[in-house]
Amino acid sequence: xxxxxxxxxxxxxxxxxxxxxxxxxxxxxxxxxxSQALLISAxxxxxxxxxxxxxxxxxxxxxxxxxxxxxxxLAPLSKNAILPVMSVVGVMIGAFLSAKxxxxxxxxxxxxxxxxxxxxxxxxxxxxAMIFGGCPYRAALRTGYGDITALLFIxxxxxxxxxxxxxxxxxxxxxxx
Amino acid sequence: MATGIxxxxxxxYAVPLVTLLIGILIGYLAQRSGYCSIGxxxxxxxxRHTRLLSGYVTLIIASFFGxxxxxxxxxxxxxxxxxxxxxxxxTPVPGAPAGLLxxxxxxxAAIPGFFVGLICVLLGGCPIRQTVMASEGSYKAAxxxxxxxxxxxxxxxxxxxxxxxxxxxxxxxx
Numbered sequence: 001x002x003x004x005x006x007x008x009x010x011x012x013x014x015x016x017x018x019x020x021x022x023x024x025x026x027x028x029x030x031x032x033x034x035s036q037a038l039l040i041s042a043x044x045x046x047x048x049x050x051x052x053x054x055x056x057x058x059x060x061x062x063x064x065x066x067x068x069x070x071x072x073x074l075a076p077l078s079k080n081a082i083l084p085v086m087s088v089v090g091v092m093i094g095a096f097l098s099a100k101x102x103x104x105x106x107x108x109x110x111x112x113x114x115x116x117x118x119x120x121x122x123x124x125x126x127x128x129a130m131i132f133g134g135c136p137y138r139a140a141l142r143t144g145y146g147d148i149t150a151l152l153f154i155x156x157x158x159x160x161x162x163x164x165x166x167x168x169x170x171x172x173x174x175x176x177x
Numbered sequence: 178m179a180t181g182i183x184x185x186x187x188x189x190y191a192v193p194l195v196t197l198l199i200g201i202l203i204g205y206l207a208q209r210s211g212y213c214s215i216g217x218x219x220x221x222x223x224x225r226h227t228r229l230l231s232g233y234v235t236l237i238i239a240s241f242f243g244x245x246x247x248x249x250x251x252x253x254x255x256x257x258x259x260x261x262x263x264x265x266x267x268t269p270v271p272g273a274p275a276g277l278l279x280x281x282x283x284x285x286a287a288i289p290g291f292f293v294g295l296i297c298v299l300l301g302g303c304p305i306r307q308t309v310m311a312s313e314g315s316y317k318a319a320x321x322x323x324x325x326x327x328x329x330x331x332x333x334x335x336x337x338x339x340x341x342x343x344x345x346x347x348x349x350x351x
Contacts, residue, residue, distance in 0.1 A: 021217070021232025024206040029239025030246075031199055037247040037254040039195060040181035042188035045271040046257055047244070050203065052304035054272065055196070056322075057329035064330065072333040075272070080185075081192035088308065090200015091207065095312035098208035107314040118317040121300045122307070122324025123331070128289035128296075130332045131340055133272030135304045136214040136293070140233065142270050144240030146260035149269040149282050153290035154237075160294025161218040168299070169223075 032141050043076030047145040050087060051138035053129035058084040181254040204309065213306035215297040274337050281349035285340075 017023045032049025040046070048054065054075065061072035062084025078084035099105035129135045132153055134142060139157070142150035183191055206212070210232065217230035248255040257263045260270055267279035269286070297303050300321065302310065310318035344350060 018206055018209050021210045021212050021229050022235040024203065024210050024212050025232040025235030026239040027206065028203060029236050029241075030243040031202070032240060033243030033247045035195060035199060036181070036244075037251045038182050039188050039192055040179045040254045041183055041185040042181075042192050044179070046179070046255070046260075047240075047270050048272070050199065052308060053325065056304075056325050057332065060326045060329045061333050072330060073337065074333070077192060081189045083193035086193045086197035087200035087203070090197045090202075091204035091305065091308050092200075092312045093197075094201035094204025094206075095208040095309040096204075097201075098205045099313045102209075104208070105314050107316070109316050114317050115320040118300060118320040119324040119327075121296055122321035123328040124324075125293055125296055125304065125321075126325040126328035127332055127336050128293050129304070130329070130337070131273065131285050132289040132293075133269060133285070136233070137236070137305065138272070139290075140214070140237045141240045142260075142272075143237050144242075145244055145258060145270060146262065147270045148261055148266055149286040152283060153286040156287045156290035157215075157294035158218050160291040160296075161215055161298045162222050163291075164295045164298035165219050165222045 028137065029141070029144060039077065043078075043080040045075060045077070047138065047141045047147070048075060048077060049141060051134050051141070052088060052091070053126055053135035054133070054138060055085045055087045056126070057130060059086065059088055179254055179256040182251060203305075204312070207305055207309050208313065211306075212309075213302050215294060215303040216301075216306060218294070219298050274341050276351050277341065277344050278349045278351050281344040284344075284349075 028050055032047075035049040036046065058074045058078035061070075061074045062078045064070050064072055065074070066083075074084065096105070132139070134150070134153075136154070136157060139150045139153045143154060181188060211229070212232050213229055214233040214236075217233045220226040220228070221230045244255060244258050248258045257270070260266075265279065267283065269282045273282060273285050300307070302318070304321075304325065307318045307321040311322050341350070
C-alpha cells in the first residue's frame with residue numbers, strides 16, 4: 001500500500017522535523033518577518049516579531065495600564081493595539097498543550113531558597129535584556145535586520161555562557177574531589 | 178510611518194490575536210525540541226553538541242532571509258531594512274532607552290549581553306526555555322517568569338530612567 005506508507009513516512013518526517021531546533025529557528029525567523037509585514041501599521045519598533053523579555057514587559061505593563069490605569073512604558077505596537085502583544089501567553093499555552101499531549105507535564109517542586117534565586121535571576125535578566133532592548137531572540141532578529149549592536153550582544157552573550165560553563169565545570173570538579 | 182499589509186484600524190485588533198497564534202505555534206515546537214539559545218552555546222562548549230546551537234544560528238540566518246523576502250513583497254513595512262545601510266550603523270533598532278549617543282548603545286549591548294549569558298547558563302536556560310519549563314510544571318522556572326513580570330514594572334518605573342541618567346553622567350547623552 002504505497003499511499004498508506006507515504007502518509008506514515010510524511011508523518012514520521014513531520015514528527016522528526018518538529019523535534020529539531022533548526023526547524024523552529026527557521027520558523028521563528030520567517031514568522032517574525034511576516035508578523036512585522038502584517039502588523040507594523042499599528043506601530044513600531046521594527047524587528048519586534050518575537051521576544052520573550054520585551055513581550056513580557058508589554059504584556060505586564062499593558063495590562064497594568066488598562067486595569068489599574070498606570071502609565072508604564074511599553075512599545076508603541078502594544079500601546080496602540082486594543083490589547084498588548086500576547087505571544088508569551090501563547091508560548092505558555094502551546095508548551096502546556098504539547099507537554100500534556102506528550103505526557104511530559106510533571107509538577108517539580110524544590111526548596112524556597114532556589115525559588116528566591118530563580119526569582120532574582122528572572123528579575124535581573126529582564127533588567128539587563130530591557131537595557132539592551134531585547135532578549136536573545138530579539139537580538140537574533142535584530143542581527144538579521146542589520147543591527148550591529150545586536151551582533152555585539154550575541155558575541156558577549158556567548159562569552160558569558162563560556163565563562164558560566166567553565167564556572168559550572170570547576171564547581172563540578174570540586175564536588176568530585 | 179511604516180505601513181503593513183493590514184491598515185492601522187484592523188491591525189490594532191489583529192495584534193493580540195496574531196501574536197497569540199504565533200506564540201502557541203512557537204511554544205508547542207519549543208517544548209518538542211527543547212529550544213534554547215543559551216543552551217546551544219553551553220552544549221557546544223561542554224560536549225561539542227551542535228543540535229541546539231543549530232537552532233539559534235538558523236534563527237539568525239532565517240530572520241535575515243525572512244526580512245529580505247518581506248522587504249521584496251511589502252517594502253513599506255520594512256522601512257529600515259537593512260539597518261546598517263539605511264541608518265547610522267552603530268545605533269540600534271529602537272527598543273532600548275532612547276536619546277543617547279552610539280557609545281552608550283555599545284555599552285548597553287556588551288555588558289548586559291555578558292551577564293544575560295552568565296546568569297542564564299547558571300540557571301539552566303534562556304527566557305523562552307524557562308517559560309516552557311514553567312508550563313511543563315517546573316516551579317523554579319515559574320518563579321523565574323514571575324521575576325520577569327515584577328522586573329518589567331520596576332524597569333519601566335525606575336531602572337530605565339536610572340540608566341539614562343547614568344549614561345548622561347559619563348557624557349554619552351545626546
